[in-house]
Amino acid sequence: MSPKDPPTSRIELLQGTLDFIILQALRWGPCHGYGIVQLIRSQSANVLQVETGSLYPALQRLMRQGAISQEWGTSSTDRRVRMYRLTAKGRSRLAAERSKWEQLTQAMAGLMAPPAAEER
Amino acid sequence: MSVFRWPWNRDRQTDDLADEFRAHIEMAAADRVARGEAPWEARAAARREFGNPGLVQEISRDQWGRAGMWLERLVQDVRFALRMLRRAPGFTTVSILTIALGIGATTAIFSVVDATLLHPLPFPHAEQLVRIEDDFAGVGGGARDVGMSTPEWRDLQRSGIFQQISPMWFDDNNLTGSARPQRVGQMSVAPNYFAMLGVKPQLGVTFDPADATPGFNEQAVISDGLWKRAFGGDSSVIGRIVQVDSDSYRIIGVMPSGFQPPEPTRGARATDTWSAFGFSGAPLSHESVVRRTPLFPGAIARLNAGLTIADAQRRVDALVETLRRQYPEDYPSRSDWRIRLVPLQDYVMGDLRQPLLFLLGAVVLVLGIGCANVANLLLARATSRGRELAVRQALGGARSRLVRQLLTESIVLSALGGVVAIALLLSTRSLFIRLVPDGVPRFNDITVNWEVLSFALVASLIAGAAFGLAPALHAGRLDVTRVLKQEGRGSSGSREQRRTRRLIVVAEFALSLVLMSAAGLLARSFWTMLRAPLGFDAHDVTVVRTRLPYPNDPKEDLYPTAAAEEPFARELMRRIKEMPGVESVALGSGAAVPLDHPERDQTQRHILIDGAEQNGQSVFVTGSEVTPEYFICCECRW
Numbered sequence: 001m002s003p004k005d006p007p008t009s010r011i012e013l014l015q016g017t018l019d020f021i022i023l024q025a026l027r028w029g030p031c032h033g034y035g036i037v038q039l040i041r042s043q044s045a046n047v048l049q050v051e052t053g054s055l056y057p058a059l060q061r062l063m064r065q066g067a068i069s070q071e072w073g074t075s076s077t078d079r080r081v082r083m084y085r086l087t088a089k090g091r092s093r094l095a096a097e098r099s100k101w102e103q104l105t106q107a108m109a110g111l112m113a114p115p116a117a118e119e120r
Numbered sequence: 121m122s123v124f125r126w127p128w129n130r131d132r133q134t135d136d137l138a139d140e141f142r143a144h145i146e147m148a149a150a151d152r153v154a155r156g157e158a159p160w161e162a163r164a165a166a167r168r169e170f171g172n173p174g175l176v177q178e179i180s181r182d183q184w185g186r187a188g189m190w191l192e193r194l195v196q197d198v199r200f201a202l203r204m205l206r207r208a209p210g211f212t213t214v215s216i217l218t219i220a221l222g223i224g225a226t227t228a229i230f231s232v233v234d235a236t237l238l239h240p241l242p243f244p245h246a247e248q249l250v251r252i253e254d255d256f257a258g259v260g261g262g263a264r265d266v267g268m269s270t271p272e273w274r275d276l277q278r279s280g281i282f283q284q285i286s287p288m289w290f291d292d293n294n295l296t297g298s299a300r301p302q303r304v305g306q307m308s309v310a311p312n313y314f315a316m317l318g319v320k321p322q323l324g325v326t327f328d329p330a331d332a333t334p335g336f337n338e339q340a341v342i343s344d345g346l347w348k349r350a351f352g353g354d355s356s357v358i359g360r361i362v363q364v365d366s367d368s369y370r371i372i373g374v375m376p377s378g379f380q381p382p383e384p385t386r387g388a389r390a391t392d393t394w395s396a397f398g399f400s401g402a403p404l405s406h407e408s409v410v411r412r413t414p415l416f417p418g419a420i421a422r423l424n425a426g427l428t429i430a431d432a433q434r435r436v437d438a439l440v441e442t443l444r445r446q447y448p449e450d451y452p453s454r455s456d457w458r459i460r461l462v463p464l465q466d467y468v469m470g471d472l473r474q475p476l477l478f479l480l481g482a483v484v485l486v487l488g489i490g491c492a493n494v495a496n497l498l499l500a501r502a503t504s505r506g507r508e509l510a511v512r513q514a515l516g517g518a519r520s521r522l523v524r525q526l527l528t529e530s531i532v533l534s535a536l537g538g539v540v541a542i543a544l545l546l547s548t549r550s551l552f553i554r555l556v557p558d559g560v561p562r563f564n565d566i567t568v569n570w571e572v573l574s575f576a577l578v579a580s581l582i583a584g585a586a587f588g589l590a591p592a593l594h595a596g597r598l599d600v601t602r603v604l605k606q607e608g609r610g611s612s613g614s615r616e617q618r619r620t621r622r623l624i625v626v627a628e629f630a631l632s633l634v635l636m637s638a639a640g641l642l643a644r645s646f647w648t649m650l651r652a653p654l655g656f657d658a659h660d661v662t663v664v665r666t667r668l669p670y671p672n673d674p675k676e677d678l679y680p681t682a683a684a685e686e687p688f689a690r691e692l693m694r695r696i697k698e699m700p701g702v703e704s705v706a707l708g709s710g711a712a713v714p715l716d717h718p719e720r721d722q723t724q725r726h727i728l729i730d731g732a733e734q735n736g737q738s739v740f741v742t743g744s745e746v747t748p749e750y751f752i753c754c755e756c757r758w
């Protein structure tokens with residue numbers, strides 16, 4: 001984590017959430033590991049910080065499951081780097097998890113609605 | 121893309137991960153530089169942010185399949201085992217030699233069993249080949265394999281059970297017409313003999329299976345051995361006329377060097393010449409070929425395709441039943457005549473199957489004793505290694521991993537023993553082969569082939585697991601605190617360990633006892649056999665085998681009747697008697713030599729004695745003709 005990040009902004013990710021977030025990040029096209037970290041960070045407004053110790057095992061696991069595939073590209077620093085790409089299987093899994101998450105967030109939003117609104 | 125990660129890809133994939141992490145850190149550093157950090161600071165920060173690449177790599181690799189992990193651990197265990205073994209050279213050498221001895225002996229005997237019992241005879245569709253034996257089951261406790269008559273042979277041929285049937289007849293003859301006269305083993309067979317076995321000559325042709333000559337067709341097929349010995353391997357031998365005793369034969373073919381007739385005795389397998397005989401004409405008399413009394417010593421046959429031996433035996437039994445009713449004079453019910461089909465492989469192996477399996481059992485016991493010895497050594501070593509194992513457990517080594525590692529160590533030890541055994545076996549092959557008596561059928565087929573090698577491999581794996589089990593299980597139950605507290609104190613292991621060691625010693629003793637008593641019994645039987653009264657005194661007795669010519673054409677026979685043979689016999693005995701040092705002399709038929717190998721005993725008579733009974737059965741004796749001096753000559757005592 002960089003010193004700029006406020007300590008309170010870090011959220012422990014639930015098991016299974018990380019896979020969804022990675023697949024979500026890869027929706028925009030093939031990306032390497034570092035790119036995925038940056039994407040998640042910027043899109044979550046610096047709230048979600050993925051540790052490499054979680055990211056890389058998750059990428060290996062997703063590859064083994066066939067949700068993503070690998071190809072070799074060149075990094076901005078001119079180095080051979082592994083790029084990850086969503087497969088058809090990964091896309092359908094992403095769609096399934098998305099609807100699950102939408103239901104969950106709606107339910108959470110309902111639970112967290114101010115009590116005043118409830119009494120009305 | 122690779123969904124499957126094969127174990128041998130692991131090194132490359134580990135490199136891929138390392139590259140990926142390096143690129144990650146570089147990009148992070150570059151971004152920081154772009155945001156205005158100093159390059160060296162940026163790189164350090166990027167590294168810090170990334171974390172421990174080694175750890176990340178390890179947990180990433182854990183996502184790969186279990187197979188790879190298993191193999192990686194195995195390689196680790198084997199490497200560690202080799203290191204441990206190298207550290208104790210004395211222990212390692214003794215153990216490897218012990219195991220090598222056991223596995224070497226077992227594998228050597230197995231190679232003989234493999235060649236003789238496990239492989240079919242080297243003929244096409246060998247499972248169809250049978251030997252036909254006639255029994256008189258009802259007499260004298262059962263007379264087996266008494267021989268066959270020509271009419272019986274004809275009946276079997278007509279029965280539709282067999283494709284071909286060939287009787288056999290063995291002789292020793294003088295062969296002249298080659299470089300120098302030779303004594304040759306001659307085998308008279310039906311013309312379909314070679315066609316039945318499905319073997320081809322290396323030169324020329326074999327007999328025409330359709331040849332219907334009642335007597336000898338005066339063609340000869342010779343063995344590769346005789347061809348090289350007497351004719352120098354000259355291919356112009358085909359068509360050459362040779363004299364076999366008083367008859368002329370034309371050589372028509374030479375058998376390949378690998379061909380041996382499928383016979384149980386060494387003498388019969390060493391046949392040099394084959395002649396085709398119809399078994400129904402001259403020189404046999406007309407009476408002898410129409411009689412239903414044994415004339416030749418059995419036959420070999422090929423069953424019709426698709427017929428099992430059991431089915432064929434049922435049909436033969438039915439045929440025998442019919443013949444018995446048809447010829448009650450020839451087959452009295454008290455003799456209980458039967459025809460038995462024996463798989464040719466069993467016939468060739470004869471009585472050797474049991475001794476071979478017995479020998480295999482004995483060497484397996486030797487291997488077991490070796491295993492027990494090494495297990496004891498390993499246990500003793502485990503005691504001295506107790507601290508090492510305890511420390512490793514205290515540092516977080518999983519018990520299952522330790523057990524597996526110790527097992528790997530013993531299997532590596534045993535595999536090394538197996539390798540040494542095979543190396544010894546291959547390098548001393550010629551010596552070992554010389555130890556096998558050449559009376560063993562299919563002697564030439566004994567090789568160290570893949571089956572033998574896999575046997576050695578499996579044997580060493582099993583042996584390794586067997587002697588490694590006890591020490592490994594003990595390590596799994598190690599009491600870490602107790603062992604660590606016993607610093608510096610000499611110890612002979614836990615009580616449990618001592619008990620296991622005692623148990624192993626007991627097992628070892630039991631195995632040795634079995635082996636010792638078997639060996640003792642064997643030696644005792646041998647001793648008894650050596651001291652058994654033979655009923656005659658073999659000292660200073662010499663046997664000379666000869667016979668009067670028996671030409672194929674009866675008109676050429678100088679000695680057609682006993683009366684014609686008499687002057688020769690008397691003169692022979694008179695002249696031998698006059699030789700210095702000869703005390704007495706006697707003549708007898710071929711079977712008259714006591715305890716002789718019966719392989720060529722066609723002169724033996726089977727006599728059913730009328731009125732004599734033993735245990736309610738007719739008495740059946742074998743006999744031969746001798747001159748009156750015979751019993752004086754061999755100093756018979758009874």
